Structures are given as structure tokens and as C-alpha cells.
Amino acid sequence: MEQNQAKVIVDGGFKPDVVSLKEGFPAQLIFIRTSDQGCLNHVNSTTLAFSAELPLNQPVTVNLQPLKSGNYDFSCGMEMFFGKVVVE
Ligand SMILES: [Cu+2]
Structure with a gap:
């Protein structure tokens, strides 16, 4: 099956800050924090029910x-x- 994933670079913000995924298939969000800027060592979502630490790089x-x-x-x-x- 085609991969249903989106990559977000965390570098003083989320880049890109809008990503798209397909309906009805397991999906993955991949976060890569590349900067110490800001308070972005943690990401969470109530609507998607996840919470994750983001170690640098x-x-x-x-x-x-x-x-x-x-x-x-x-x-x-x-x-x-x-x-x-x-x-x-
Ligand atoms: Cu913050």
C-alpha cells in the first residue's frame, strides 16, 4: 500500500504548518526538530490523541x-x- 505519511520539520515553528493525509488508512506524522529555538520540544494534539517528546535531530x-x-x-x-x- 502507498504510504500515508507527512513530514514536519520543527524549526522555530512547524514547517509546513499544514499537511495532508488520506482518509481511512493508518497514517504517520513524522516530526524532526532541527532547532533549539522556541518551546518546541513537545508536540501534542487533543483531536488526534497523541503527545510526543521531540528530541533534537x-x-x-x-x-x-x-x-x-x-x-x-x-x-x-x-x-x-x-x-x-x-x-x-
Ligand atoms: Cu510552545
Whole structure:
């Protein structure tokens, strides 16, 4: 099966801050924090039900169950920086 994943570089913000995933298949978000800037050593999402530490320069894969179409938010631990997952 085709991979259903999106990569986000964490470098003083989430880059890109909008990513897309396909509806109805297991999915992965891969975060790579490449900078010590800001307060981005933690990412979480209430709507996607995950929470992860982001060690510097180590890709972190978040596995997601098949998703329904819609928009989902994620943010840094202090909810200062935000990103969005568009599932369709
Ligand atoms: Cu923050």
C-alpha cells in the first residue's frame, strides 16, 4: 500500500504548518526538530490523541489510526505554535 505519511520539520515553528493525509488508512506524522529555538520540544494534539517528546535531530514517528476526513490541530506543549492536518 502507498504510504500515508507527512513530514514536519520543527524549526522555530512547524514547517509546513499544514499537511495532508488520506482518509481511512493508518497514517504517520513524522516530526524532526532541527532547532533549539522556541518551546518546541513537545508536540501534542487533543483531536488526534497523541503527545510526543521531540528530541533534537531525531525523527519521531507518530502512528495514527485511520482517520475520518476533516481538519485536526496539533501544537507545541504550551499551545503557542500550531499546525494542522487536513484529512481527505
Ligand atoms: Cu510552545
